[in-house]
Amino acid sequence: KNQVEQSPQSLIILEGKNCTLQCNYTVSPFSNLRWYKQDTGRGPVSLTIMTFSENTKSNGRYTATLDADTKQSSLHITASQLSDSASYICVVSEFNTDKLIFGTGTRLQVFP
Amino acid sequence: DAMVIQNPRYQVTQFGKPVTLSCSQTLNHNVMYWYQQKSSQAPKLLFHYYDKDFNNEADTPDNFQSRRPNTSFCFLDIRSPGLGDAAMYLCATSTDRAQETQYFGPGTRLLVL
Numbered sequence: 001k002n003q004v005e006q007s008p009q010s011l012i013i014l015e016g017k018n019c020t021l022q023c024n025y026t027v028s029p030f031s032n033l034r035w036y037k038q039d040t041g042r043g044p045v046s047l048t049i050m051t052f053s054e055n056t057k058s059n060g061r062y063t064a065t066l067d068a069d070t071k072q073s074s075l076h077i078t079a080s081q082l083s084d085s086a087s088y089i090c091v092v093s094e095f096n097t098d099k100l101i102f103g104t105g106t107r108l109q110v111f112p
Numbered sequence: 113d114a115m116v117i118q119n120p121r122y123q124v125t126q127f128g129k130p131v132t133l134s135c136s137q138t139l140n141h142n143v144m145y146w147y148q149q150k151s152s153q154a155p156k157l158l159f160h161y162y163d164k165d166f167n168n169e170a171d172t173p174d175n176f177q178s179r180r181p182n183t184s185f186c187f188l189d190i191r192s193p194g195l196g197d198a199a200m201y202l203c204a205t206s207t208d209r210a211q212e213t214q215y216f217g218p219g220t221r222l223l224v225l
Binding site: 034036041042043044045046049089099100102103104105 | 116118152153154155156157200202203204213214215216217218219221
């Protein structure tokens with residue numbers, strides 16, 4: 001069964017610190033991998049989208065990496081801000097069906 | 113500047129009373145999706161439209177229906193809401209299927225009494 005697992009489930013960091021969120025998936029073959037940010041009570045907002053041939057992609061203080069061989073991705077947040085407090089969801093699309101497989105997210109809280 | 117708009121943002125209904133949630137988009141995207149997201153869970157795809165072509169997920173209950181009268185609008189109808197249908201309902205759009213980024217609306221929080 002195609003799955004997307006994220007770790008940690010939740011994370012607390014201090015403002016200004018860096019952090020890294022992990023995503024492991026079993027979806028194969030896959031078309032692309034995305035990271036979304038979802039604020040509480042809001043819809044997800046796309047941060048990055050990477051195809052299987054891309055290793056890294058940045059969006060401001062957010063940098064996503066992808067290792068298609070080990071089926072792992074990470075999202076690195078640099079110099080965290082209070083507004084980074086949200087859930088971060090890893091999503092992988094199946095190549096054959098175009099279906100999106102969602103991870104359950106990492107809940108990040110940034111404290112001053 | 114809103115691109116994907118959902119109304120209402122909060123909806124309270126009674127057990128068994130039909131309810132309709134609406135979604136509109138200004139992006140002129142071909143594909144529109146409806147997701148159900150329960151607390152601390154990942155969004156679950158209910159169905160999607162590619163233009164007028166309706167695609168239902170196999171495990172979507174018959175209680176959930178959808179209409180897309182034109183490119184801009186898509187509706188989610190819950191014929192007889194149960195307590196288990198209380199959730200956040202997210203609408204999303206994309207230019208094409210999964211190859212492109214999906215743009216999500218802010219969601220409608222449904223409460224069933």
